[in-house]
Structure formats: structure tokens, C-alpha cells
Amino acid sequence: MSRCPSPSHATVDLSAIVHNLGLVRERAGHRDVLFAVKADAYGHGAVAVAREVQATGAADWLAVATVAEGQELVEAGVTLPILKLSPADPWDLDAAVTAGLRLTVLDGPTVDQAEDAAARCGGHARVHIGVDSGMGRIGLPPEQLGEVVAAVDRSAHLELEGVFTHLPISDVPAGREFTIAQIDRFLGAVADVQADRGPIPQVHMANSGAILGHELSGTTMVRAGIVGYGYDPDPAGPNSQQLDLRPALSWTSHISFLKTVEAGTTIGYGRTWTASRRSLIATVPVGYADGYPRLLSNRGQVLIRGHRHPVAGRVCMDQIMVDLGPAPDDGACEFSVDDEVVLIGSQGDQTITADDLAESTGTISYEITCDISKRVDRRWAGSSL
CATH class of the missing domain: 2.40.37.10 (Lyase, Ornithine Decarboxylase; Chain A, domain 1)
Structure with missing residues (x-):
């Protein structure tokens, strides 16, 4: 039996996403671009978005929040590297390793869990170490980075591919001093480690706010989120009127x-x-x-x-x-x-816009698009495929 269409539908212009990521590339310079497609690509449809991004070269990496989100992309034929942005639960690690997801580790126990899973799965896993430079969510203190890097380097089945932090107020002009201190603390810890063991391939910290408004020196990758979907994380900020962002x-x-x-x-x-x-x-x-x-x-x-x-x-x-x-x-x-x-x-x-709805409800554009439910049909336009 064919399913009747929903009484409302969301249309996603994939060419707008490619355009927005082109603006990110201009700001990123020689750095890789990672695009967050977690939460079903912020409500835009993760598989369709990831396929388009891959086909057009709009991004070099993808990021997800759960192992299941990563598996969905792999099963759909997406071959770009996919980073899970937080540690996988122990019971999901084998599936994550088998799918080839890049794992986040934070300390000795999460390194050991990733090592055991990689050994069980008969291969190796690439890992990124999360550093808490001021977000207070996940990550190790910057001064402990060296010992966790050493633990990964000693592991038989793990490869250190990256180190990252997250910036909680990079989109807030009044928080610029805090963000700069955060960046200095993070990059200082990374520099100390790299002086001892050599370069780490991917060093990343810049979310949408930092891509638009902060210095990117010392990093090799940026992480685009809401900006790729056409919204400035600070819609009232100084960058909004200067960018040709296109809500998708x-x-x-x-x-x-x-x-x-x-x-x-x-x-x-x-x-x-x-x-x-x-x-x-x-x-x-x-x-x-x-x-x-x-x-x-x-x-x-x-x-x-x-x-x-x-x-x-x-x-x-x-x-x-x-x-x-x-x-x-x-x-x-x-x-x-x-x-x-x-x-x-x-x-x-x-x-x-989603910003208009967000302003009327005291929230942010992210929540508006993420909350459009599965009951609303998604349609995709502007595809290069």
C-alpha cells in the first residue's frame, strides 16, 4: 500500500547547502571542512545531504552524534570520513569500529575501550581526543593531553588522527575575550604535545561561530554546523549582514x-x-x-x-x-x-525564516529545524546527482 503524502512538507535546497559550504571553504583557506550532519542533518535529511556534499566535494569530513547516525550514512554509500563527536557507549563500540567511524576518546578508560573494540573487530580504529578548554561538557583538561596522546600511541590497534575542543560562546561578540583565552589554552597544549611526538593530522576547534569570527591559525580543520544550513549562529551579530548565507x-x-x-x-x-x-x-x-x-x-x-x-x-x-x-x-x-x-x-x-520562529519562541534556529518531525515529508531540490 502506498503511503499518502503528509499535509505539510519541507523542501531542502541542496544547492544552497553547497553554496553555504563554499563560503566556509573560503574562510577556511587550506584547511579541511567537516560538516555536521547529526540530528538528521539538523532536520534537513542526513542521507540526502551527505550524498550531495560528497558528490560536490563541498566538505571533506562529516560528523554525527550517535553510532546509529554514522551507520545510516555508511549503509547509504557515503565514504567520506565520519567523526562521532562524543565517546561511543561501550556496547556500541564494536559497531562503530566495524562501520569505520572515527572515535572520540577522552581519557585512559575510553582509550582502553576503543583499543579492546578494535582488537575484537580484527583491525584498527582512528581516534580523536576531546579537550575541555572551557565548554564543560566532555573532554580532558588541556594539561592531561600529553598522557592520553601517549596512551593512544602505545596502543596496538589505535591511530591518533585528531585532537579537538569546542567553543561555547564563539558566536557572542561579548565573549570574545573568553574564546580567545580558550583557543590559546587549547593550542598551547597541542603545541606542547606536537613538540614531543610530532604533528597530529587534524587539529580542530572552529564551529560555525569561530569560522565566521575568529582566527583559525594553528588548526587544520574547521567544523561547520548551522552555517552550512544557511543560518548565522548569532543572527543579530556583525557578520550576518555581510554573508550571503542561503537558508536551505x-x-x-x-x-x-x-x-x-x-x-x-x-x-x-x-x-x-x-x-x-x-x-x-x-x-x-x-x-x-x-x-x-x-x-x-x-x-x-x-x-x-x-x-x-x-x-x-x-x-x-x-x-x-x-x-x-x-x-x-x-x-x-x-x-x-x-x-x-x-x-x-x-x-x-x-x-x-527559522530565525523568525526562534525569536518568537525564545530559542535558536537549530531547534526549529531539528524539531520538524518525521511526520513532515522531506523533499530535496537542487541536487547535482
């Missing part, structure tokens, strides 16, 4: 029902919206189960026939209601069931 994802639905309500009529759960005049209300079959945030109740906007219209009432699990304005007295109506409704994207000369 648009999200559309349609009007499923039209009704006229009289002044004083309430709409939706909790009766939080009341018509101030005789009004035309559209129902749209998308809700918080699709990833349209409930926090957009009575504050979100959508595009219909080239104009912005406000969400009326609470966002439901599966539907929203939209105020189309005063109902015409003569019964004539410019709107129709099946009219396109743009949730993210452009219509006419109007545009709504």
Missing part, C-alpha cells in the same frame, strides 16, 4: 478549512483568542506534533497569498488556525481551500 529549508502546508466567525467568537483550546470583528479564519493541518512550536500560539505568523497572517489561538497537536482578516460582507472570498501556507520560506516578497 522551506516548510509549507495548505488551507484545509475556511470559516467565517462573528465578533466575540473564541478560537481554540483555552479560548485564548477572541474575534474583534467578523473574521475569516483558516485552519491549517500542521501543529506541534509536526514541530510547529506551541509557543507560537497567538504570536506566530504564516504567509498566504503573499501576505503575513497571524496564528489565532493555541497551536494544536495537528492544526493551527489563522486570522485572514475581516470577512467580506458580500460573501466573496479571495482565499480558497488548498491555498499554499508558508511556515518557513518565501512567498511573494515576504519571507519567514
Whole structure:
């Protein structure tokens, strides 16, 4: 039995991702570009995105958060090196090694676990050592880097391929002093180790914020995340207006029902919206189960026939209601069931971005695109394949 299409769909312009990564390459110079495709490529579809990036040479590496994410890419024929950005759980290590994923290690126990898994799988594993220079999430203190490097170098089945850190406020202009201190601390530890044992192939720290706003000297690779999908991690920052970033994802639905309500009529759960005049209300079959945030109740906007219209009432699990304005007295109506409704994207000369939804809900563009659920069909355009 064929599956019916979703009442809303997200279209991903793969050529926009390639374009954005081209801007990253310009800033990276001679350095490799790693592209984060974790969380289903931030909601854009990891397999389709990874295949396009590989086919176009837009990135040299990929990164995932879980072993299963890496396995999915390998099984789909992706051959770019894939780094798992945190240590694999012990019970997943054999699968990670078998899939050829690059492993993250942090200390003696994680080195030993990776070594044992590589030995069991009859081969070797390439590893990257995570350093905590100020993020406070994972990683070893910089002063302990030398001893963990030595442990990897002693291992019979491990190869040290990289060392990295993460910068928590590289996208915040006011945090520039902290980030510079972080970078100096990290690169100082790396320099001490390399003076003793020779170069480490991949030294990386620059996430999207650092790629756009910090010095990259001393590194051999950058890690692009949200910037590859067309968004500046600091949309109000000084770089935003200077970059030709192209948001890759648009999200559309349609009007499923039209009704006229009289002044004083309430709409939706909790009766939080009341018509101030005789009004035309559209129902749209998308809700918080699709990833349209409930926090957009009575504050979100959508595009219909080239104009912005406000969400009326609470966002439901599966539907929203939209105020189309005063109902015409003569019964004539410019709107129709099946009219396109743009949730993210452009219509006419109007545009709504993930940044707009994020600003209205007190979050970030990353969360908006990641939260678009599997119930929403993905379609891909602009592919070179």
C-alpha cells in the first residue's frame, strides 16, 4: 500500500547547502571542512545531504552524534570520513569500529575501550581526543593531553588522527575575550604535545561561530554546523549582514478549512483568542506534533497569498488556525481551500525564516529545524546527482 503524502512538507535546497559550504571553504583557506550532519542533518535529511556534499566535494569530513547516525550514512554509500563527536557507549563500540567511524576518546578508560573494540573487530580504529578548554561538557583538561596522546600511541590497534575542543560562546561578540583565552589554552597544549611526538593530522576547534569570527591559525580543520544550513549562529551579530548565507529549508502546508466567525467568537483550546470583528479564519493541518512550536500560539505568523497572517489561538497537536482578516460582507472570498501556507520560506516578497520562529519562541534556529518531525515529508531540490 502506498503511503499518502503528509499535509505539510519541507523542501531542502541542496544547492544552497553547497553554496553555504563554499563560503566556509573560503574562510577556511587550506584547511579541511567537516560538516555536521547529526540530528538528521539538523532536520534537513542526513542521507540526502551527505550524498550531495560528497558528490560536490563541498566538505571533506562529516560528523554525527550517535553510532546509529554514522551507520545510516555508511549503509547509504557515503565514504567520506565520519567523526562521532562524543565517546561511543561501550556496547556500541564494536559497531562503530566495524562501520569505520572515527572515535572520540577522552581519557585512559575510553582509550582502553576503543583499543579492546578494535582488537575484537580484527583491525584498527582512528581516534580523536576531546579537550575541555572551557565548554564543560566532555573532554580532558588541556594539561592531561600529553598522557592520553601517549596512551593512544602505545596502543596496538589505535591511530591518533585528531585532537579537538569546542567553543561555547564563539558566536557572542561579548565573549570574545573568553574564546580567545580558550583557543590559546587549547593550542598551547597541542603545541606542547606536537613538540614531543610530532604533528597530529587534524587539529580542530572552529564551529560555525569561530569560522565566521575568529582566527583559525594553528588548526587544520574547521567544523561547520548551522552555517552550512544557511543560518548565522548569532543572527543579530556583525557578520550576518555581510554573508550571503542561503537558508536551505522551506516548510509549507495548505488551507484545509475556511470559516467565517462573528465578533466575540473564541478560537481554540483555552479560548485564548477572541474575534474583534467578523473574521475569516483558516485552519491549517500542521501543529506541534509536526514541530510547529506551541509557543507560537497567538504570536506566530504564516504567509498566504503573499501576505503575513497571524496564528489565532493555541497551536494544536495537528492544526493551527489563522486570522485572514475581516470577512467580506458580500460573501466573496479571495482565499480558497488548498491555498499554499508558508511556515518557513518565501512567498511573494515576504519571507519567514527559522530565525523568525526562534525569536518568537525564545530559542535558536537549530531547534526549529531539528524539531520538524518525521511526520513532515522531506523533499530535496537542487541536487547535482
